[in-house]
Amino acid sequence: MAVTATTDKGWFDYLSNLDAMVDYDYANSVVIDDIDALWRTSRWLMSQESQSRVTDSPIFYLWDSELGDRIYTINGAATTGELTLTVDSSAGMVGGMIIQSQPTTSAAGRYMRVASVTNSTTIVVVNVAGAATIADNQELRVVGTSQTQNATGGIDDSYVYPEAITNRTQIIQRAVEWTKTELATKLRAESAIAQKHRHGRAEYEKDLDGVMLSSTIAVDTTNRFQTSNGIIPLILGASAATKVNAGGDALTYEDFAAAIAGSMQYLPQEDLIGLCGTSAIKGFAELGTSGVTYQSRPGDNVYGFSGDTVKVANFKVHLVFERMLKEFGGAYNNYIVIIAGKNWQVRHAEGLKFEWKKNFQDTKSSQVIRSQWESHVGLGANHVKVNSLIHNLEAA
Numbered sequence: 048m049a050v051t052a053t054t055d056k057g058w059f060d061y062l063s064n065l066d067a068m069v070d071y072d073y074a075n076s077v078v079i080d081d082i083d084a085l086w087r088t089s090r091w092l093m094s095q096e097s098q099s100r101v102t103d104s105p106i107f108y109l110w111d112s113e114l115g116d117r118i119y120t121i122n123g124a125a126t127t128g129e130l131t132l133t134v135d136s137s138a139g140m141v142g143g144m145i146i147q148s149q150p151t152t153s154a155a156g157r158y159m160r161v162a163s164v165t166n167s168t169t170i171v172v173v174n175v176a177g178a179a180t181i182a183d184n185q186e187l188r189v190v191g192t193s194q195t196q197n198a199t200g201g202i203d204d205s206y207v208y209p210e211a212i213t214n215r216t217q218i219i220q221r222a223v224e225w226t227k228t229e230l231a232t233k234l235r236a237e238s239a240i241a242q243k244h245r246h247g248r249a250e251y252e253k254d255l256d257g258v259m260l261s262s263t264i265a266v267d268t269t270n271r272f273q274t275s276n277g278i279i280p281l282i283l284g285a286s287a288a289t290k291v292n293a294g295g296d297a298l299t300y301e302d303f304a305a306a307i308a309g310s311m312q313y314l315p316q317e318d319l320i321g322l323c324g325t326s327a328i329k330g331f332a333e334l335g336t337s338g339v340t341y342q343s344r345p346g347d348n349v350y351g352f353s354g355d356t357v358k359v360a361n362f363k364v365h366l367v368f369e370r371m372l373k374e375f376g377g378a379y380n381n382y383i384v385i386i387a388g389k390n391w392q393v394r395h396a397e398g399l400k401f402e403w404k405k406n407f408q409d410t411k412s413s414q415v416i417r418s419q420w421e422s423h424v425g426l427g428a429n430h431v432k433v434n435s436l437i438h439n440l441e442a443a
Contacts, residue, residue, distance in 0.1 A: 088278070088322070088369060089255035092393045093401065093422075100427055102216065102394045109212040109281070111431050117189035119146070122168065125181040130172050131165075134187065140164050145191035146172070148181045157181065158190070212284075214275040214425045216396060219258055221251030222404075222419035244418060251420045256371040259393075259426050260322075261379070275425030278391065279384060282436050289435035297441045298327065298383075300357070306385055306435040307359040313433040314362065315389050321357070321364040324372035324380035327440055381440040387433045391426065399423035 092098045120135045134140075142163050149156030157177035164170050181187075194202045223243045262277040282288040289309025293302050307314075357364045364385055372379045393400060404419035428434075 087252060087256055088259045088371065089252055091388075092259055092391065092426075093255065093424075098388075098392045099400060100392045100394050101397055102425075102427075103397070105216045105396065105423075105425075107214050107216075107394050107425065107427060109214060109276075109428050109431065111212055111287075119187040119189070121148070121181055121183065121185050121187055124183045127178045127180055130162075130174065132170050132172055132181070132187075133168055134170060135168070137164050137167055137170055140170060141192075141194055143192070143194035144189055145175065145193065146187045147190050148179065148185055148187055150179055150182060150185065154179065212276065212281070212431075214394065214427060216394060216423050216425040217258065217262070217275055219251070219254050219422045219424065220419060221247055221254060222417050223247035224415050224417040226416075227414040247418070248420065253371065253374070255422065255424075256369075257375075258424070260369070260371055260384075261375060262426075275394075277426055278386060278428075278434070279379070279382070279436070281426075281428060281431045282384065282434050284431075287432045289432075291435065291437045293437055293440045295439055295441060298437070302437050303357045303364060304359050306383075306437055307362050307364070310385075310433055310435045311360070311362060313430060314387055315429075315433060316387055317362050318388075319362060319364045320386050320388055321366045322369035322372060322382070322384040322386065323366055324369065324375075324382055326381035327372075327383045327437075328366075328368060378438065381438065383437040383440075385435045385437070390429050390433050392428075393424050394427040395422070395424045 117139075119137070119140070122133045122135050125132050140161055142161055144161040145158060146161060147156050147158050155177060157179040158175040159172035160175050162171045162173050196202050223246070225243065258275070258277060260277050261279050262275055263280045276284075283290065289306050291302050291305045291309075293299075356366065366383075369384070372382055372384075400422060402421045402423075404417070404421065406416055406418050408416050
C-alpha cells in the first residue's frame with residue numbers, strides 16, 4: 048500500500064497554548080453559565096471560600112454523634128434510699144455527673160450525683176434532690192457533667208465517642224477536544240469551538256453536582272476506585288437526620304413542620320435551603336391554602352404570598368429548584384432536601400479544588416488539541432442530623 052510521506056506532525060504551538068478559547072478566569076471559581084442553570088449545588092459549594100476546606104489526605108471523617116441525647120437506662124428498679132444503681136451501660140459516665148430521673152411529666156423527679164462508676168453496669172450515686180423510686184427501664188438523663196477532683200487524682204476523662212463516617216476525595220474530570228482538520232475547516236466559526244467548551248463545562252459541572260448530591264461510598268479493590276458520600280446518602284443513611292414521609296400525598300405545611308421539628312435542636316442557623324425536584328415543586332400549591340394550618344402575611348415573604356419560602360417558627364426554608372434532582376429522576380425528583388448551608392463544605396486536596404488544564408496536545412505528533420477541567424474533591428459536613436428530607440410526595 049502506497050504511503051505519502053509528510054513532515055507535518057500537526058503541532059500547533061500557538062493554538063495549543065492559546066488562552067482565549069476558554070475564559071481563563073474560570074480557573075479561579077466555578078461560574079455556572081449552563082442554559083437555565085439558575086442555582087446549582089456545585090456552584091454554591093465550589094465558588095465560595097467559606098464553603099471550602101483543604102485536607103491533607105484523600106480520606107477524611109465526619110463526626111456525627113456529639114449532638115446525641117445523653118440518656119442512660121436503669122436496669123432494675125431502685126428504691127428511694129438505694130444509692131447503688133444498675134444501668135444497661137455506664138459508657139461515658141464519670142464521677143461528678145448530675146443525672147435525673149423523672150417518672151411522670153408532672154413530677155420534678157430525683158436528682159443524683161454520680162459518686163463513682165464501679166463497672167460497665169454499676170454506678171454509685173449521692174442523692175441531691177427528690178426521693179422518688181426509680182422504676183425498671185426508666186431513663187436517667189445527664190443534666191450536668193461537672194467532675195470530681197482530689198489531691199491525688201486529676202479530673203476524669205469525659206467525652207462522647209463520635210461515630211466516624213469516612214469520606215474520600217475523588218477526581219472529577221471532563222475534557223473537550225478538536226482536531227487540526229476541525230480548526231482548519233472552521234477557522235472563521237470560532238463560536239462552534241466556543242460552543243464545545245460551553246457544553247463541556249456544563250457537563251463537567253453536572254458531574255460535580257452528581258458527586259455533591261448523590262455519590263456514595265464505593266471501593267473497588269481491584270481498580271482502586273473510590274467515591275465519597277454525597278448530601279442525600281448521608282441524610283438517608285444511619286445519621287439520625289429527619290426523613291419525613293409525605294405518604295404519597297401533595298406537600299403540606301405539616302411536612303415542613305415535621306422536618307424542622309426533628310432537626311431544630313441541632314440547627315446552626317435560621318435560614319435553610321430546600322433543594323427541590325420538579326415533582327416536589329408541583330405540590331407547593333397545597334401550602335398556605337388553609338387558615339387553620341397556616342396564616343400567610345404580606346410581610347412574611349413565605350409561601351402562600353411570594354412563593355419562595357416556607358416559615359416554621361423562626362426557621363425559614365428557602366425553596367430552590369435543583370436541576371440535578373430532575374436529571375436523577377425517579378424518587379429523587381420528588382425530594383425536598385432541607386440543608387443548613389453552614390454545615391456543608393467541599394473538602395479538597397491542596398491546590399486541587401479546581402484545576403483547568405487549558406489547551407494542550409498529548410504529543411507533537413497528535414492532531415488533537417484538548418482542554419480539560421479537573422477537581423479532586425469530596426463532600427464534608429459537621430453534623431448530618433442538622434439536615435432533613437421530605438420524600439414520597441404525590442406522583443407527578
